[in-house]
Amino acid sequence: MMTLGVFVLVLVLGVVVAWCVGRVVDVLLGIRARQAELGQGEITNTSKQARSRTALPTQCSTLIVLGSGGHTMEMLKLLRAASEDSKPNKRLYPRHYVVAQTDAHSREKAVNFEQQQSTVSKGVHFHAISRSREVGQSYMTSVVSTLRALIDSFPLLLRTQPQLILVNGPGSCVPVCIAAFVLKVLGLNDATIVYVESICRVTTLSLSAKLLQWFVDTCVVRWPELGNGRCVAIPPSSLSSPTSTAAAAAL
Amino acid sequence: MQSVFVTVGSTQFDELTQLVTTEATLQALARLGCRRLTVQYGTAKAPRVPPVAKRAGVEVETYDYKASIANDLAAADVVIGHAGAGTILEALGAGKKMVVVVNDRLMSNHQTELAFKMKALNHLDACTCDTLLHTLAGLPARSFARYHGGEDDRAVLNHIAGVLEARRADALRSAQGRGRPSIALFLVAAVLAFALAHTLFFLT
Numbered sequence: 309m310m311t312l313g314v315f316v317l318v319l320v321l322g323v324v325v326a327w328c329v330g331r332v333v334d335v336l337l338g339i340r341a342r343q344a345e346l347g348q349g350e351i352t353n354t355s356k357q358a359r360s361r362t363a364l365p366t367q368c369s370t371l372i373v374l375g376s377g378g379h380t381m382e383m384l385k386l387l388r389a390a391s392e393d394s395k396p397n398k399r400l401y402p403r404h405y406v407v408a409q410t411d412a413h414s415r416e417k418a419v420n421f422e423q424q425q426s427t428v429s430k431g432v433h434f435h436a437i438s439r440s441r442e443v444g445q446s447y448m449t450s451v452v453s454t455l456r457a458l459i460d461s462f463p464l465l466l467r468t469q470p471q472l473i474l475v476n477g478p479g480s481c482v483p484v485c486i487a488a489f490v491l492k493v494l495g496l497n498d499a500t501i502v503y504v505e506s507i508c509r510v511t512t513l514s515l516s517a518k519l520l521q522w523f524v525d526t527c528v529v530r531w532p533e534l535g536n537g538r539c540v541a542i543p544p545s546s547l548s549s550p551t552s553t554a555a556a557a558a559l
Numbered sequence: 560m561q562s563v564f565v566t567v568g569s570t571q572f573d574e575l576t577q578l579v580t581t582e583a584t585l586q587a588l589a590r591l592g593c594r595r596l597t598v599q600y601g602t603a604k605a606p607r608v609p610p611v612a613k614r615a616g617v618e619v620e621t622y623d624y625k626a627s628i629a630n631d632l633a634a635a636d637v638v639i640g641h642a643g644a645g646t647i648l649e650a651l652g653a654g655k656k657m658v659v660v661v662n663d664r665l666m667s668n669h670q671t672e673l674a675f676k677m678k679a680l681n682h683l684d685a686c687t688c689d690t691l692l693h694t695l696a697g698l699p700a701r702s703f704a705r706y707h708g709g710e711d712d713r714a715v716l717n718h719i720a721g722v723l724e725a726r727r728a729d730a731l732r733s734a735q736g737r738g739r740p741s742i743a744l745f746l747v748a749a750v751l752a753f754a755l756a757h758t759l760f761f762l763t
Contacts, residue, residue, distance in 0.1 A: 326743075326749065342729075389709055395720075507648070530711070542715050
């Protein structure tokens with residue numbers, strides 16, 4: 309016969325575990341449903357009806373993870389297109405840039421980029437987290453530094469409460485996305501996580517994409533060969549536009 | 560091709576930066592109508608410009624690194640670059656004829672994937688140092704497909720906006736109680752029901 313105390317303890321633990329497991333399954337199912345729906349390139353009627361009733365917000369608070377050279381360049385290229393958009397909610401401001409502590413170069417590039425934007429300051433913030441992996445760092449120590457970056461990510465996400473998390477694959481985006489997923493499970497932040505694979509990835513997914521495709525709301529790849537049930541391929545327009553392919557074929 | 564710009568980004572590609580300033584290359588470039596050659600040589604050692612350049616009428620400028628190569632890119636007719644994604648996207652974005660020189664001394668250089676893909680789509684030409692002169696000679700006759708990188712970025716942003724709207728619609732639906740049933744609530748209810756049944760069993 310159990311004592312009342314033990315019974316209550318087991319009950320509380322059971323409820324907590326059941327809730328956590330259920331939330332993880334819920335969130336994963338939601339992500340899967342969203343990926344499957346958008347993977348077919350269309351949004352269903354029901355969501356269109358619902359959409360007409362929601363007033364679009366004018367701002368979209370965005371958290372952007374910058375990484376090493378190439379990744380930063382591609383991200384800023386994407387954000388340049390965003391800054392030029394006619395609709396305010398698609399310009400993705402205010403922007404919260406997350407840069408590794410040791411990465412002054414990326415930060416400088418982003419500062420320069422934002423100064424060039426004609427849109428008057430709509431709120432650009434910079435945040436530093438621990439670097440998850442230096443180039444050439446050994447595997448074991450990078451586990452420790454990734455954990456440190458993960459711990460840094462929680463207060464950062466709770467403080468900034470982004471609506472959109474935009475990452476494109478540097479190592480430091482993995483802890484941020486995992487933290488965002490955990491907060492989503494706990495119901496503390498419901499940011500939409502978007503992973504955009506580097507255009508350099510033509511035949512194989514990067515390690516970050518292989519890991520994160522299970523946790524992000526949408527994973528975008530830039531070449532049709534990489535599209536799978538989870539990752540949506542948005543190939544270069546030159547592949548789909550008939551004029552340029554005809555021109556290419558003529559040569 | 561009046562103006563040729565050679566760039567290797569922040570890499571060290573001695574073979575290329577030395578090759579483009581050899582007498583043979585300079586003379587070949589002059590024959591192709593080149594009057595101006597700019598070489599950005601990165602961390603490689605500074606190439607020595609041979610006196611033949613002046614006689615051939617090619618003005619040569621070399622520098623190691625600039626924060627932005629946009630001006631040199633804009634002034635160039637032909638861009639010769641390493642397989643770096645940044646260089647490729649920037650040069651194609653500026654609508655330049657481009658030749659990517661693949662560094663075949665680098666093992667498992669996954670960056671070349673993009674260069675070869677772009678070559679297959681006829682956005683640029685790719686070669687190695689050995690075949691650079693041959694490729695350059697054929698360049699005036701080539702026409703490339705224009706690469707519209709900005710449009711591709713807009714397509715990605717439209718997709719992101721679609722996802723945001725769809726998730727907002729989801730949140731609205733579940734707020735109205737029409738969303739997917741919550742498995743978390745179901746599991747919690749199951750645990751509570753089990754506990755209740757357990758208690759009743761021992762009480763009776």
